[in-house]
Amino acid sequence: MSRQYLVKEMFGPTLQGEGAHAGSPCVFLRFAACNLSCDWCDTDFAPDGATRCTADEIVKTLIELDRNRARMVVVTGGEPTLQWDAPLSEALHAAGFRIHMESNGTRALDGPVDWLTVSPKPQFHPASISLVGGLPVSELKVVIDDTVDETTLDGYTKRYRCAHYFVQPCMTAEYDRYLARTLALVHARPSWRLSLQLHKILGVP
Numbered sequence: 001m002s003r004q005y006l007v008k009e010m011f012g013p014t015l016q017g018e019g020a021h022a023g024s025p026c027v028f029l030r031f032a033a034c035n036l037s038c039d040w041c042d043t044d045f046a047p048d049g050a051t052r053c054t055a056d057e058i059v060k061t062l063i064e065l066d067r068n069r070a071r072m073v074v075v076t077g078g079e080p081t082l083q084w085d086a087p088l089s090e091a092l093h094a095a096g097f098r099i100h101m102e103s104n105g106t107r108a109l110d111g112p113v114d115w116l117t118v119s120p121k122p123q124f125h126p127a128s129i130s131l132v133g134g135l136p137v138s139e140l141k142v143v144i145d146d147t148v149d150e151t152t153l154d155g156y157t158k159r160y161r162c163a164h165y166f167v168q169p170c171m172t173a174e175y176d177r178y179l180a181r182t183l184a185l186v187h188a189r190p191s192w193r194l195s196l197q198l199h200k201i202l203g204v205p
């Protein structure tokens, strides 16, 4: 019997809102469940309302959603590495999708992707969970709240060698303060660029 994945939602066509591919048309595959519980998490990844799907069912739904045939799927969660594996990666590649994954960086990748965004949240890790070294990181995206400073960014730059480093203000009630802090960090560490959550600003789902 084929493996089933617990999928919270699939939707599109929409736009990738963040990072180096902001503005790119895509479809989204959101898995249920996460291994962290960040205070400011704004994503509903609870298993309630999630659906069990095989790889074939996921691919079929994403092809139907991808009406503009952009063939880029953003795989997220929750934490997508909890369920990601080689058979699903192969099925999506066979259908022509480029796979862009967004992970918190605390788990190894059990199947290939074409673009890996790591967005670490160590301030919310239990002692038993730490960041994984050696991941094939394409871009690093750090959400800025009061806990992140220049030293934090320097630590990540040393840990992860990649082409793109982004800082992104946390979109909570403290947004104005976090945005000012983010802009100050960009000027203090120019190898880091500003990422905004374009989809939220535009009201795109």
Ligand code: SF4
Residues within 6 Å of the ligand: 034, 035, 036, 037, 038, 040, 041, 042, 043, 045, 077, 078, 079, 104, 121
């Ligand atoms: S790692 Fe991401 S999805 Fe998981 S709780 Fe934190 S912000 Fe939410």
